[in-house]
Amino acid sequence: MTARVLVLAPTRRARTETFVRANLARLPFAVEACFGDEMPWSEPLKALYGLAVLTSKVCTRLGWLRLATLPTSIVAMLLVKRHRPDVVMVEFGFHAVRVMELARMGVPLAVHFRGADASAERYLKRLEPRYRRLFQLTSAVIVKNQTMRSRLISLGAQPAQLVISPSGADERRFQGATPASMPPRFLAVGRFVAKKGPLDTLEAFALLQGLTDHADACSLVMVGDGPLLSVVQDRAHQLGLEHLVEFPGVLSPDAVVQEMRRARVFVQHSRTAEDGDEEGCPVSVMEAQLCGLPVVATRHGGIPDVVVDQQTGRLVEEGDLWGMAEAMALLADRPELAAAWGAAGQRRTQARFTVKHHVDQITMLLNDLVDHRP
Template sequence: MTLQRLLVFAPTRRAASETFVRANLAGLPFEVQAYFGDERPWNQPARLAYGLAVLLSKAFTRLGMLRLAGWPAAAVASRLIARHRPDLVLAEFGFHAVRVMEATHWAGVPLVVHFRGSDLSARCKLGVLRGRYLRLMGLAAGLICKSQPMAQTLQALGAPQQRILISASGANARLFHGGAPAEAPAICLAVGRFVAKKGPLHTIRAFAAQPHGQLWMVGEGPLLLEAKALAAQLKMGDRIRFLGVRTQEEVAVLMRQVRVFVQHSRVAADGDSEGNPVAVMEAQLSGLPVVATRHAGIPEVVIDGQTGLLVDEGDVNAMAAAIELLLLDPALCAQFGAAGRCHVAEGFTLERHLADLSRFLIQTYAKTKMSA
């Protein structure tokens, strides 16, 4: 007997930044049913019940009633498991997995948890839920994360190494291709939410510290107004463009129009950290050189001095120098871009991720059946 039916629980599928959740749903080769904590359609009672239960679980978590917070969503999830009879349950994000983990335990259905980044770093998640994560490590049959540092955190929480798959979400080769940085104008592109761990203010300061080219920034978030104010303060109005939220297809087109991709990822004040930013993989697959930081899983994707240039977190001057070097050397951009395209094509595509994820789910299911 092999894995056929998969039930997915996730906090959301609508967020523009969470393309990986939608990619998993579309690309996994199983019969997939999915429920989302932010969906409450009145004409679909099961989805409404799950959404309301998650809302209640969130309220209990904010009140510090962590054990009680696991019961509302678990109660509804238990009914959904009985209804769909899945072979395996996949929970996206660790903080969401703790809401449904007891339901899988009651039903005797193996649970695999997909950790993404903030759920294993931010104090509002890892810090608050550490005790619940210890329980989760004992219940989960499999754990997926984005980078070596995340795997180390899971092991520190008690997860056996043999239950962990490290797999970056991967870039979509059907969309991201065709960049020609040597022929492109001196434009840098940054793609990501305007939040502290993406370092948009550091990116702006670094770009402003050198005199060449333009910076295009895609995304929105709580730091967007501060970023615009900083650009105005630095008198960068004619050199920095804020492009708002763009679809993956639109971002892919933008990557074919620029010379360099930039991202100053860093550990935020609350501990929030990247897993392995997909935009960095998308840029390299497009053929762009990358200027980024030695943060989280980025050094696993960007080879310093071969596919891009890495600087320490917070080092604005070093990032400015790296940006200036690449903007002034189109031939070096082409060299780094070609190497980056090959590197990501070999190990960090969406197709590779889905193949690794599918294989891991099948193997995890088989192991649970053998040990039953």
């Protein structure tokens, strides 16, 4: 008999973020998913869940933390009674604390931490006591990298609860890059937020102009949007680079693949934001490497798990703009090296970091929780 899984998430929408999205469709379970930003009035209980999540968000912003968890927790319990799942999976730690009391109904609870929910001060300061309670109630905790695992252990999670599982790149879509045959075109894909380091990426590209004989042929494409987009655009204008830097906005996954096929190198200067927000394991890095591009990035979050320095790309320290520029210049001057590193990265990602790997891990975990349900 197919196991029943109830998924509770605060939102479905994530634009350039790879999210719950298509991964749910690949799970071999009878999945019932509820999203806090959807209110399907044809399904009253799901609509009520959406209203409850909205109420919880308002209460949290007003500082009414005890009241904030009440509406979502009550509706989550009603959903468990209605759908009778064999296991519940909740997306994001900050959302799990809103519904964690449903674990007292005897259903196993798995929580999926993804990045900011395990690093940003705005969550950790406010939610640390609730996280400790969450780890007492939950059966399993999914994280993206070793740093995240260690941080949650310091907050009370048990090592045996924790599973490291990067979200992975879609092996059915991301393929076909030929970096050696492309001009020195650098590609960045992601939200324009502090932890993605878009301004640092631009500044490194500006430094590149004095490090390579191919400067006139170099270009940078920065895909995505976000609160720092206008800041980066203004800086590109100040640097006199507007003719070399493109900002196409948010693109569909298929359009991103096409950009990767036109690029020689993928670049991302991830860094810890002022509020402590950090990356989990950036999906765009895995997608680029799976497509066959060399990656120039930082030693941040789960990136070093994916990118092997001087084998599949180059890794520099956060804030090392000269180091990043030198790595970009190297690949601008040596297309054959870009091809070799891109091919090595593709093999590594195919072997370890695809969506299939992630789905298989989650499937094994949820099956184990069902098999050992009290």
